[in-house]
Amino acid sequence: MARSRKWLFAAAVAVLTVAVTSGASQAQAAGPDDVGVMAAHKSPFNCGKTFYANNWSPGHSPSGSIDWQSYGSDAIGGETVRATAGGTARFYTTLAMADDIGILAYGNYVIVTHGDGTKTRYAHLASMVGSPGSSKSVSQGTAIGTVGGTGGDYAPHLHYEQITTGGAIDTSPTVEGVTVSLGQKKAVKSTNNCGGNPYSPEEVCGSGFSVIDQAALTGGRVYLLYNSGNSNNCVVTLKSTSLGAASPVSAFLEPQSGSRTTDSGSFAYYAGPVKKSAPGTCVKWGGSVGSSTYTSPFEHCG
Structure with missing residues (x-):
């Protein structure tokens, strides 16, 4: 049948x-x-x-x-x-x-x-x-x-x-x-994950990425992540205030001797991910939440 x-x-x-x-x-x-x-x-x-x-x-x-x-x-x-x-x-x-x-x-x-x-x-x-x-x-x-x-x-x-x-x-x-x-x-x-930003830097950047550096901002934190499998770097800025409401936030990544890529706008939770392949190359990275900004020197040159 x-x-x-x-x-x-x-x-x-x-x-x-x-x-x-x-x-x-x-x-x-x-x-x-x-x-x-x-x-x-x-x-x-x-x-x-x-x-x-x-x-x-x-x-x-x-x-x-x-x-x-x-x-x-x-x-x-x-x-x-x-x-x-x-x-x-x-x-x-x-x-x-x-x-x-x-x-x-x-x-x-x-x-x-x-x-x-x-x-x-x-x-x-x-x-x-x-x-x-x-x-x-x-x-x-x-x-x-x-x-x-x-x-x-x-x-x-x-x-x-x-x-x-x-x-x-x-x-x-x-x-x-x-x-x-x-x-x-x-x-x-839902009241799940209400203690802060519902996103993690690893979640935003994706599988294979791990945090290798970070910097505090007023109202958030910017993270640098690295994927050893493909030599990609990733930068994401997570907000800790005004969560769920669009407000100015940015993230950027710049390999030495390369061009800078920036994700900037009014976002509810984060800016990024900004990804670039930079094997054996130093990178400059950073981001902002509102008027609070961070810019690294060229570093992490592995």
Whole structure:
């Protein structure tokens, strides 16, 4: 009998859940004997962002998972996805697993194993901060990817699961103190990573870059990063005041005997990244927040 595309996707999700959920023999809902999700989870989005958490039922697979969707005029596509609680993140993809009608299930996805043994899964990501098969330690609020629609012909959204230590899906997950039970759809405002700028210099510059120098500014800090894999330098200036509101900020990078490149304007969180390849060449770097500026001498000549 021919099966519907929806049925095949549900089957693919169930198979993948068995494959990657440690200790689980099948994708199932949490029962009274399961250990509940104990970590205090925040929204998986930047501080202040509001999106719908949709625990739609019946028909969503696995039951109890959340589809985070656009709220009002705030479109979710491309949004930064952040760990809802700290732990160890591992990165996966099913993009090489297409069957004869193109069912790709989770697409790019991340599983975070938390200190209490519970897990969260973040699926259909457009991009991830780690390559498939890699892992990294994350704190609550660490960026792990961006919202997309990978794994099928999906509108951008974030598929999100809270998984108990027994491997079951919690069918009434709680984020930001808001419980979203089966059949419910609630608007949830994020308080994740609200302690400061929601971006890190490594996140702005991208994979492979590490901070090698930095300078304080009134209202922010400018960073110089280096990627030893390709000899690229990167400069980014992060604001610490007026976050989320456009205000003057800049970043520049100048290899010795080369031209200076500057990113300058009114930005909500940061200026940059400004990247240049300068193997064996000294660089001058710096930036500004408002009237506070920093300019280095030519240095870091490796």
